[in-house]
Amino acid sequence: MAVYEYRGQRLDIPDNDSEYRGYFEAAGEHRLVVKKCRACGLLRGEPGPGCPWCPSLEWDWQEVSGKGTIYSYQIVAHTVIPAFRDMAPFAIVLVELDEQAGQPTADDGLRITANLVDGDLKPEKEENVAIGNRVEVIFDDEPDGISIPQFKLSGEPPKGETWQHSV
């Protein structure tokens, strides 16, 4: 069992964890990976054991570019996690990765969750958080060897319209 500390929380990743262990091991090498179905070839954001689109339970880890678009977001103004209180307000983003946007149906996509941070891994300013903004992966290295994938604005122009809330 691997036990890590991240932002005041304990992460337990048992040796028999066939879903998430490889994800965090790859992150430790600064590679963002997802699972790829060995039968139909589709990628999935949730690294579960089976393919939601075909009967196959066979898969391989597949490295992806880490580039994508903010598909949805939430700004945490109030958090119940003590270690996060100094960070608030901070953004949690749902990122649609470039490799499989709009596939296999128009409503689907390869989406993963992370914080939107700046180049120093501090929370990105709220006014810069918008659906449609382009992002890229950045790794938050921890002293005990684990690394957590996060996202930052890539600086690329958005591919379509953007949307953000007004307060």
Next chain:
Amino acid sequence: METSLRGKYAIAGIGETEYSRGSGRTTRAMGAMAIRRAMDDAGLNSQDVDGMLSYHGGDSTPSTSIMYDLGLRPNFYMDCSGGGSSTEALIGLAMGAIEAGMCDTVAIFRSMNGYSSIRIGGTGARAASGISGLDLMKRPYGLISAVQNFAFNFTKHMSEYGVKSEDLAHIKVAHSNHASNNPKALMKQRVTVQDVMDSRWIIRPVAHLLDCCLETDNATCVIVTSAERAKDLRQKPVYVLGVQGRGTKPGGDFHVQHGNLGRVAGHYVGPRIFELAGVKHEDIDVTGCYDAFTYTVLLQFEAYGWCKPGEGKDYVTSGVINLGGKRPNNTSGGHLCEAYTHGMNMVIENVRQLRGTVDDYCPNAAAGEHNYDYSEGGCRQVKDAETSMNMGWGTPAVGSALIMRR
């Protein structure tokens, strides 16, 4: 679709403890009290109740303890894991157990010290544990509470349809007006749209503090039996026309990674429940739409076809959902204002509505005498309510529905 059970089963009894924030009692003591009160309501004694069903999130007491406290000896019981949308689903399972001949009368209960012990919001015991499994992709990022788990869905919806916080606030206002006529409600004070907007933000842009439900200590119970048996009991039976749950949308727990974010499980549950019950939207007089947050109400109204996708903001601001409107919603105040019960209180309220004996401030409410004056501290009985619908919410991906008739 098989519809032979339409009207064949009924809710014969309802019961609840006080809604509080600090019960000072165990979930066992509260569960026993809620069931006892439902048995008294129905006029049933210990030999008459031979089935038990409950749902929990590791925060309740098993049926096998509470059956002792009530002198029950069930021929059937199950304690199921589940939160919101379990109420309706378990009514269906109770009907199935009776239909299968396993028992005759089932007490369904939910008991939770949801404020003083294990809080759904993620604080307390639940936040102290280590993180493993699917939480590894959420809690390292600060994503822990229910309002957050559903937030991506509604931010996306807002971006597509232009819903504003003010629109959502109308839902809270309606439910608070209803709660002001409910002696049991935790939050009886009427609020305005501005009050909601002025309350502190929890998660932008989807929820201020007053858009969120009230974590509550409570237990609740409904008793299901055959229509035939219910006719011989103390209360006017409320018949189950149809029940459907827990239905899902594609993706299960990972629905945000696949599929349309603004389209919740009701999109799939809706067509089935109306066909099972044999009624149309226009036939429904009162709704109970699960209000964990104001936005869960709006998403479900759209999903179940009360309005088109994107028109939920018009539906909730039009007055339809207010007492005195065409189809009032959550007339007890719901989770936002009465109490958070994981859905039970909205079914209990609709049973009272269909009996005509809502416990408002009318002097002879228990006898079914109401003045239909919905001003503060007055009546909350819907006039001539014949048919009700409940829409239970588990997550954006999980929902249940129940249609009942007097």
